[in-house]
Amino acid sequence: MNAVLKPPPTEAAQGLSISVRQVVRGFGALQVLLGLDLAIAPGEFVAIVGRSGCGKSTLLRLLGGLDVPDTGSIDIGGVPLTGLSPEVRLMYQEARLLPWQRVDDNVALGLPGDRAHRRAAALAALGEVGLADRAAEWPRVLSGGQKQRVALARALAHRPRVLLLDEPLGALDALTRIAMQRLIETLWREHGFTAVLVTHDVSEALALADRVVLIDHGRVALDLPVDLPRPRVRGDAHIARLEAEVLSSLLDEPQR
Numbered sequence: 001m002n003a004v005l006k007p008p009p010t011e012a013a014q015g016l017s018i019s020v021r022q023v024v025r026g027f028g029a030l031q032v033l034l035g036l037d038l039a040i041a042p043g044e045f046v047a048i049v050g051r052s053g054c055g056k057s058t059l060l061r062l063l064g065g066l067d068v069p070d071t072g073s074i075d076i077g078g079v080p081l082t083g084l085s086p087e088v089r090l091m092y093q094e095a096r097l098l099p100w101q102r103v104d105d106n107v108a109l110g111l112p113g114d115r116a117h118r119r120a121a122a123l124a125a126l127g128e129v130g131l132a133d134r135a136a137e138w139p140r141v142l143s144g145g146q147k148q149r150v151a152l153a154r155a156l157a158h159r160p161r162v163l164l165l166d167e168p169l170g171a172l173d174a175l176t177r178i179a180m181q182r183l184i185e186t187l188w189r190e191h192g193f194t195a196v197l198v199t200h201d202v203s204e205a206l207a208l209a210d211r212v213v214l215i216d217h218g219r220v221a222l223d224l225p226v227d228l229p230r231p232r233v234r235g236d237a238h239i240a241r242l243e244a245e246v247l248s249s250l251l252d253e254p255q256r
């Protein structure tokens with residue numbers, strides 16, 4: 001008789017689907033998103049690229065519940081998004097740590113439960129980003145890359161089902177950036193959250209994402225699947241071909 005193979009026990013949160021339908025968002029006379037449609041599957045890793053000012057951060061803020069569309073709708077996990085959700089976490093280019101709180105308290109901030117529970121969750125998350133031994137430090141003594149790892153731990157501690165990453169590696173040097181990309185990929189695989197990464201770096205998008213989505217003129221102008229095994233090898237001929245395709249779409253677009 002065949003034994004039924006059960007998946008290993010895991011704490012991994014199941015990623016949530018994201019559905020963006022005909023979203024319009026403008027600021028005064030400036031129309032930024034002009035009826036944008038985008039569907040993201042549970043647990044998928046999607047990278048958003050596009051020219052500066054095309055509306056990438058605007059879209060991420062909408063997905064994070066920090067802003068609302070003028071018209072159109074957004075569902076997360078099949079439920080209309082109405083504001084901030086504990087299951088959706090954002091990470092930015094700057095770590096945004098509170099300088100008067102130690103590293104562990106920064107990570108524990110806003111976690112549910114009593115103090116001991118919050119502290120244990122913060123230490124576990126710091127361990128996942130390799131910074132358990134820096135828990136008692138002040139943020140100011142950390143490097144830029146370490147601060148971003150703390151920011152990642154702060155997001156992870158909430159066991160997010162959607163992680164929104166707004167150019168989180170933009171300010172890091174090339175080596176630290178690659179190390180952080182690997183860390184994000186590992187954590188995404190282990191935790192199973194849905195990831196949406198805004199990046200200017202097309203090779204970063206292709207290293208990490210299942211799909212690269214290019215926004216132009218307020219809509220999705222290109223939606224490119226990246227069907228390559230992970231971890232992906234830099235300089236791989238297939239990646240280079242996809243990179244040329246995305247870059248040519250970016251460069252071909254008429255300037256606004």
Ligand SMILES: Nc1ncnc2c1ncn2[C@@H]1O[C@H](COP(=O)(O)OP(=O)(O)OP(=O)(O)O)[C@@H](O)[C@H]1O
Nearest residue numbers: 027030032050051052053054055056057058059200
């Ligand atoms: N709250 C706001 N009020 C007024 N204008 C805004 C606001 N938020 C965004 N904008 C404008 O909307 C446009 C899109 O901004 P957004 O930050 O989404 O672009 P982006 O694609 O993320 O750009 P970048 O790649 O340079 O970060 C820009 O022209 C920006 O100035």
